[in-house]
Amino acid sequence: xxxxxxxxxxxxxxxxxxxxxxxxxxEAPLKAYADPGSGLLLWQVAGxxxxxxxxxxxxxxxxxxxxx
Amino acid sequence: xxxxxxxxxxxGSVRITHDRVIRTxxxxxxxxxxxxxxxxxxxxxxxxxxxxxxxxxxxDQVEHPRIPFISYPWEWPPAMxxxxxxxxxxxxxxxxxxxxxxxxxTPSNVLFRGPRPVFIDILSIEKxxxxxxxxxxxAQFARTFLIPLLLNRRTGYPIHELFMFxxxxxxxxxxxxxxxxxxxxxxxDLGLVTLPARAEHLSxxxxxxxxxxxDAGEARFILSHRLQALRKNLVRLAPVAGASAWSNYxxxxxxxxxxxxxxxxGFVEDALREIKPSxxxxxxxxxxEFSLMAAAAGSSVVAIDSDSEAVAALWRAATxxxxxxxxxxxxxxxPTPAAGWRCQEHAGFPERCDGxxxxxxxxxxxxxxxxxxxxxxxxxxxxxxxxxxxxxxVEYIGPADPMFHRLARGxxxxxxxxxxxxxxxxxxxxxxxxxxxxxxxxDRAIYLLRRKP
Numbered sequence: 234x235x236x237x238x239x240x241x242x243x244x245x246x247x248x249x250x251x252x253x254x255x256x257x258x259x260e261a262p263l264k265a266y267a268d269p270g271s272g273l274l275l276w277q278v279a280g281x282x283x284x285x286x287x288x289x290x291x292x293x294x295x296x297x298x299x300x301x
Numbered sequence: 302x303x304x305x306x307x308x309x310x311x312x313g314s315v316r317i318t319h320d321r322v323i324r325t326x327x328x329x330x331x332x333x334x335x336x337x338x339x340x341x342x343x344x345x346x347x348x349x350x351x352x353x354x355x356x357x358x359x360x361d362q363v364e365h366p367r368i369p370f371i372s373y374p375w376e377w378p379p380a381m382x383x384x385x386x387x388x389x390x391x392x393x394x395x396x397x398x399x400x401x402x403x404x405x406x407t408p409s410n411v412l413f414r415g416p417r418p419v420f421i422d423i424l425s426i427e428k429x430x431x432x433x434x435x436x437x438x439x440a441q442f443a444r445t446f447l448i449p450l451l452l453n454r455r456t457g458y459p460i461h462e463l464f465m466f467x468x469x470x471x472x473x474x475x476x477x478x479x480x481x482x483x484x485x486x487x488x489x490d491l492g493l494v495t496l497p498a499r500a501e502h503l504s505x506x507x508x509x510x511x512x513x514x515x516d517a518g519e520a521r522f523i524l525s526h527r528l529q530a531l532r533k534n535l536v537r538l539a540p541v542a543g544a545s546a547w548s549n550y551x552x553x554x555x556x557x558x559x560x561x562x563x564x565x566x567g568f569v570e571d572a573l574r575e576i577k578p579s580x581x582x583x584x585x586x587x588x589x590e591f592s593l594m595a596a597a598a599g600s601s602v603v604a605i606d607s608d609s610e611a612v613a614a615l616w617r618a619a620t621x622x623x624x625x626x627x628x629x630x631x632x633x634x635x636p637t638p639a640a641g642w643r644c645q646e647h648a649g650f651p652e653r654c655d656g657x658x659x660x661x662x663x664x665x666x667x668x669x670x671x672x673x674x675x676x677x678x679x680x681x682x683x684x685x686x687x688x689x690x691x692x693x694x695v696e697y698i699g700p701a702d703p704m705f706h707r708l709a710r711g712x713x714x715x716x717x718x719x720x721x722x723x724x725x726x727x728x729x730x731x732x733x734x735x736x737x738x739x740x741x742x743x744d745r746a747i748y749l750l751r752r753k754p
Contacts, residue, residue, distance in 0.1 A: 266310070266438075269509070270444070272497035273443050274508055274509075276492065277436070281435060281512070
C-alpha cells in the first residue's frame with residue numbers, strides 16, 4: 234500500500250489583506266449578535282479603511298479651502 | 302397551539318397563540334425596545350405598514366398584531382426574498398440617520414401581509430455607537446440575501462430549497478465553486494463571493510475587535526456608503542421574470558378553448574360571489590387567475606404552487622393590484638415540513654392550514670396528484686377536507702382529457718377505473734355536492750362542495 238504523507242493545507246498569504254487588517258486600529262472585543270463572518274467582515278473592514286481615508290482627505294481639503 | 306416562535310435573541314422571545322403575538326422583552330432588550338418605540342423613522346415605517354405595530358403591555362411584555370398566515374423564506378420565490386432584502390436595507394438606512402441600526406439582517410425578520418413585506422423583529426433595532434464604522438450584520442445580509450439571489454441569477458439555484466437546509470444562508474466559501482468560472486472574477490460576484498472566500502483563510506482573532514472612527518461624521522460616511530454599495534448590488538441582483546413549464550400555462554393553455562375557459566371562470570366567479578369565503582387557499586394556483594378572482598370577491602387568499610416562476614408572477618400581479626394574496630412556493634404533494642430546532646421551531650404547512658381556511662380551490666390539480674404524484678383519490682379528498690372548514694371548489698379531469706393522457710405517459714390502463722361516478726362517490730364521503738357544471742366538449746367538470754358537519 235502506498236502511504237501518502239499527511240500535509241496540512243496552507244493558503245497562499247495575501248499580503249495586502251493582512252496589511253490592511255493590521256493597519257486598522259483595534260479596540261475591545263466586538264459585540265455581535267449575528268455571526269459577523271470572516272472573509273466578508275475582513276472585506277468590509279478593508280472597505281471601511283479606504284472610505285475612512287477618503288473622508289479624511291476630503292476633510293483636509295475642506296479645511297484648506299476654508300483657510301484660503 | 303402555543304409555540305415559542307422566537308427564542309434565539311438574548312433580548313427577548315415571542316409567543317404566538319392563535320390570535321395573539323406576545324413578545325417578552327428581557328432586560329438586555331429593553332434599550333432596543335425603547336430605541337424602536339422612540340424612533341420617528343420606525344413610526345414612519347409602521348404608518349406605511351412596513352414595520353409591525355407594537356403595543357406596550359404591563360411589565361416586560363409588548364403585543365403585536367397577528368400576521369394572518371406565517372410564511373418562511375423557504376416558501377418564497379426570489380422576487381419575494383428580494384423585496385424582503387430591500388425593506389431591510391431601507392429600514393437600516395433610515396435608522397442610520399437617527400443613530401440607530403439593525404443588529405441582524407436575515408429574512409427571518411420579515412413576514413408577508415398579503416404580498417407586502419413587513420419587518421417584524423423590533424428588537425433587531427438598536428442604538429449604534431456613533432464612532433463604530435462597521436455594520437456587523439453586513440455578512441449576514443450577504444449570506445442570507447445577496448449570495449442566494451446571486452446564486453439564483455447565475456445558476457438558477459432554487460432559493461426556497463436552499464433555506465430549508467441553510468438557516469443562515471451560504472458563506473462565500475460555500476458558494477464560490479458553484480459560480481461560473483469566468484463570471485466569478487467580475488463584479489458583483491468578485492466582491493461578494495470570490496475575494497471574501499479567499500479572505501476567509503486570512504482572518505484571525507484580531508478581526509473580531511471593535512473598530513472606531515476618528516469622529517462620528519467619518520463613521521456615518523463609511524456606513525452610508527456601505528449601505529449604498531449593498532443597495533447597488535441588490536438592485537443588480539433583482540430577479541428577472543422568466544418563463545417556466547407552468548407560468549405560461551394559462552395563456553397558452555392547451556387543454557381549454559376560450560369558450561371552455563369562460564364556462565369555468567363563470568362557475569368559479571358565481572360560486573365565490575355566493576359563498577363569500579373569508580379565507581381561501583388556492584392549491585396549484587399557477588399565475589393566480591382564480592386567486593385574483595377570490596381576492597376580488599373579498600377573500601384573503603394564500604396561493605400555493607410548486608413552480609417558483611408562476612408564484613413570482615402571481616406575487617408581482619398581486620403587488621401591482623394591491624390584492625390580498627400571499628403566494629408561496631409549496632408543493633401540495635410534498636408540503637413544507639416542520640423545521641428548525643427539534644423540528645418544533647417552524648410549523649409545517651399542513652399545521653399552519655389546520656382550521657384556517659373556509660374555502661379551498663383545487664382547480665386543474667387532482668389529475669396531477671393522481672398521476673404524477675400517485676396519490677390515491679380518497680387521500681386527495683381527505684387532504685382537501687383538512688384544508689377547509691366549509692367550502693371546496695374542485696375540478697374533475699377524467700382519463701379522456703388530453704392533459705390527463707399527457708401526464709399518464711402511456712400508463713392510461715392504470716386509470717380505466719376512474720370516471721365521474723367514482724369521483725363523486727369519493728367526494729360524498731366528506732362533502733355534500735352543492736352543484737356542478739360540465740365543461741362542454743371535454744372530460745372535465747367543476748364542482749362546488751360543502752364539507753359535511
